[in-house]
Amino acid sequence: MDRDARLKRLRFRAWHRGTKEADLLVGGFFDAHxxxxxxxxxxxxxxxxxxxxxxxxAWAIGTARVxxxxxxxxxxxxxxxxxxxxAR
Known part of the structure; x- marks a missing residue:
């Protein structure tokens, strides 16, 4: 699979985790980096x-050891x- 296809697939997976909190954390990380x-x-x-x-x-917010x-x-x-x- 080429790079663009991998990233497109990953973006979808990052933003469709199952909860809004996970979507914002994982999807936001993906979009930023x-x-x-x-x-x-x-x-x-x-x-x-x-x-x-x-x-x-838990790893991201420090409540569990990575x-x-x-x-x-x-x-x-x-x-x-x-x-x-x-939002502010």
Whole structure:
């Protein structure tokens, strides 16, 4: 699958997680960062999409320890949470 098709598929999966909170966290992260991802980072995100939303959210907000396989630059960016739109 070419890069554009992978990203299009991932964007759909990121924004259709099952809850609005997960959509904003995962979809917002995708929209903010995906355009600059290399193939390895796309692969990381594809694998992350197989995890449960409650786990991803807990890792992002710091209520659960991030498993070693997910630790690194991408998870640190996910944990910043500066990409979630907040109505004011």
């Amino acid at each position: 995906a355009s600059g991802w290399n193939d390895e980072q796309i692969g990381w995100f594809e694998a992350l999409m197989e995890e449960q939303d409650v786990d991803i959210m 498993p070693e396989r997910w630790q690194g630059e991408m998870m640190e960016a996910l944990k910043r949470l500066n990409y979630i739109p907040i």
